[in-house]
Amino acid sequence: MSHAAPTxxxxxxxxxxxxxxxxxxxxxxxxxxxxxxxxxxRHIGPxxxxxxxxxxxxxxxxxxxxxxxxxxxxxKRLSNVLVPCARx
Numbered sequence: 223m224s225h226a227a228p229t230x231x232x233x234x235x236x237x238x239x240x241x242x243x244x245x246x247x248x249x250x251x252x253x254x255x256x257x258x259x260x261x262x263x264r265h266i267g268p269x270x271x272x273x274x275x276x277x278x279x280x281x282x283x284x285x286x287x288x289x290x291x292x293x294x295x296x297x298k299r300l301s302n303v304l305v306p307c308a309r310x
Contacts, residue, residue, distance in 0.1 A: 229274045231272055231274055231275065232266075232271055232273050233270075233271040236267075236306075240255070240258065261302060261303045261306060265295065265303045266286070266303060270286060270307075290303065
């Protein structure tokens, strides 16, 4: 009998990526890490954290950008939010 693996979510991938970037050959600096945590906590996690990785596509990211823009997130902050999304 085979057991299906649980569906990985964006939050799962995010945690694995941050753990890797904390010990990799080029670990994230403390200020960058703090900014990524803030971006996730305030903007990314509430909208994408529970989404299955298979559901993260260009449309999902576009929806995130539109929602953050409607929330009044400044262009520079929006750019900073998208950087770790592209890497996670």
